[in-house]
Amino acid sequence: MDELKQKIALFIDADNAPASKFEDVLSEVAKYGLVTIRKAYGNWKSPTLKGWEDLLHEYAIQPVQQYDLTKGKNASDIALVIDAMDVMYTKEIDVMCFISSDCDFTPMVTRALAEGKVVLGFGERKTPMPFVNACSKFLFLDRTEALEQDKIKPKNIKSDTKLIALLRRAIEVTEDDDGWADLGAIGSNISNKTSFDCRNYGYKNLSSLFKAIDLFEVKRGQGTSYTVRDARKSKK
Numbered sequence: 226m227d228e229l230k231q232k233i234a235l236f237i238d239a240d241n242a243p244a245s246k247f248e249d250v251l252s253e254v255a256k257y258g259l260v261t262i263r264k265a266y267g268n269w270k271s272p273t274l275k276g277w278e279d280l281l282h283e284y285a286i287q288p289v290q291q292y293d294l295t296k297g298k299n300a301s302d303i304a305l306v307i308d309a310m311d312v313m314y315t316k317e318i319d320v321m322c323f324i325s326s327d328c329d330f331t332p333m334v335t336r337a338l339a340e341g342k343v344v345l346g347f348g349e350r351k352t353p354m355p356f357v358n359a360c361s362k363f364l365f366l367d368r369t370e371a372l373e374q375d376k377i378k379p380k381n382i383k384s385d386t387k388l389i390a391l392l393r394r395a396i397e398v399t400e401d402d403d404g405w406a407d408l409g410a411i412g413s414n415i416s417n418k419t420s421f422d423c424r425n426y427g428y429k430n431l432s433s434l435f436k437a438i439d440l441f442e443v444k445r446g447q448g449t450s451y452t453v454r455d456a457r458k459s460k461k
Contacts, residue, residue, distance in 0.1 A: 231258030231319040231343075234312050236305050237277070237286065238325035239267035242348065244276030246366040247284065250324060250347050253364060257320050257343065262312060264289055266301040302329045309333055313340060320345060323360075328353035335359055346420065363420040379437045382426060389440065391415060396441075396455055404458035405444075408432055408451040 233254055254260060263286045267274050270292075281288055289308070291301040310333070312318055321337045323330050326348035334344050334356065346352075346360035349367045357363045382388065392411075399410040412431050415421050428434040432451045435441045442459060446452045 232317055233258050233260045233320040233322055234262040234309070234316065234318045235260050235264070235322045236309055236324070237263075237265035238301060238305060238323070238327055238330070239265045239274050239277040240301055241327045242324045243366060244280055246347070247280055247324075249366060250322075251284070253347075254320075254322055254345060257345065260322075262316070262318070263287060264305075264308060266291055266305045268292055268301070302327065306330065306333050309337070313337055313342065319343065322347070324348065325356075326352040328356040331356045331359050357420055360420040362416070362422060363425075364422050365425045379439070382434075382438055383440060388421075388426075389438075391419065391421065392435070392441070393455055396453060400454070404454045405452040406454070407446065408435075408453055411453060 235250075235254065251260070263284065265277055265281070265286050266289045267277065269278060269288055269290055277286075278288075280286060289301075289304055291304050306329075309321065309323075313321065313336075320343045322345040323334065324347045331353075334346070337344050338359070338361065344359070344361045346356065346363035347366055348356070348363070350365045352363075352365070392415075395411045395414040396404075396406045399406040399414055408431055423429070423431050423434040426434060428437065432443060435443050435451075435453050440456050442454045442456055443451055
């Protein structure tokens with residue numbers, strides 16, 4: 226299906242998401258298609274949701290009122306999941322988007338993926354990793370303001386053994402006889418495994434991330450494409 230024609234359902238956990246980043250979310254979601262459903266859940270009598278309340282009319286977001294009936298229990302989470310399940314099975318939706326920093330939605334995400342939906346997640350860096358990893362793509366909203374200032378230092382990236390292993394495995398399964406792999410193929414391989422997004426490390430694209438790490442070699446391929454090789458291959 227043409228991505229621009231894909232229909233998107235957007236669910237906002239207003240209690241656990243920053244309203245100030247909503248434009249960033251819309252800019253990202255627009256790459257996938259048209260948002261046909263926009264719902265935000267929370268206790269709208271609470272002053273803490275004033276930021277979201279100001280956006281309701283501007284962005285045609287449907288507010289769903291949920292009172293805090295029991296201390297420590299979030300009724301908004303339950304209402305959101307019920308509506309998301311209903312939309313998934315009764316509406317023609319291709320992409321489901323969840324804005325929250327709460328891992329309670331992880332089962333919902335895995336179910337949506339099982340039903341063939343693309344699942345986009347947005348939240349702050351405090352978001353538990355099970356929720357982050359469950360999404361097709363997850364973007365940390367507190368990493369989108371200034372990429373240059375927010376870049377994670379290369380030495381710190383190198384110490385992220387999980388990330389380095391992910392990058393190396395993607396190269397291994399897409400490389401040619403000389404160890405060089407097309408950057409596009411690497412990106413596709415990674416996206417099929419995890420919600421990894423190089424912007425969460427402060428780099429605008431995958432080539433910039435690879436160039437920042439001296440564990441890899443990067444060279445220009447045909448046209449504007451790049452090829453990447455594990456530096457250990459060149460030493461051999």
